Amino acid sequence: MKVITIMEDGERARSVYVRPDGDVTVFDRDYKFRFRTDISGAESTWQILERVVPAIVHAETARLKIEALADRCRTGWSPGYPDEIDPDIPQRTLRPARFGIDLIRYPEDDELYTPATILMGIEMGTGPSTSLVGKRDGTVCVTGEILWIDAAREWAVCEDGFWWTPAEE
Structure with a gap:
């Protein structure tokens, strides 16, 4: 497993855990999320980051949309299909x-x-x-x-x- 930690402004830390099977867990201060991505052939940390970063952006976008959907449902909206x-x-x-x-x-x-x-x-x-x-x-x-x-x-x-x-x- 590779563990990559990103520090922002000396106070905020984000950690990215990448398992050899492509299972990625991102830990932020208030939440964590998981997803899978293809890291086959990536050996160095930079090669792994090259493959993981676009997947993190996509997973983060989906997470924000899921939270927005939950907020919308809390207002009384209900999907029918x-x-x-x-x-x-x-x-x-x-x-x-x-x-x-x-x-x-x-x-x-x-x-x-x-x-x-x-x-x-x-x-x-x-x-x-x-x-x-x-x-x-x-x-x-x-x-x-x-x-x-x-x-x-x-x-x-x-x-x-x-x-x-x-x-x-």
Whole structure:
């Protein structure tokens, strides 16, 4: 794994963790995001940066659009069909969607009430899991943290994209 740290104004640090399989995690002061990119053939730090930087820009743009979508949903707007979502925001379907808790983010503490923060289920119609934040283990896919969820639980905006969560038929 390569770890690249960028310092700004002596106070703000951003770290980029690049694994050999192209899994990249960017840590900033208030957030982190993950994505995959092709780094095959890149051996030096500069070659890796050359391949990773455009992917970071794209992932950051998508993250900002996801946050804007969550803000829009908080005002009462509700999407009715996929074409209403910005094409830069990944859309996937999760069945059956159930709530879960990201235990890595929240420590075990009997005094701490931890609300559901993620969704779990089977990712439908997209082939292998495309979840950027969560992981797929067998048939179960885990989303990123929930930013906003529909009261009827038909869809959710998570930090890794937009998830359609239709009820079981």
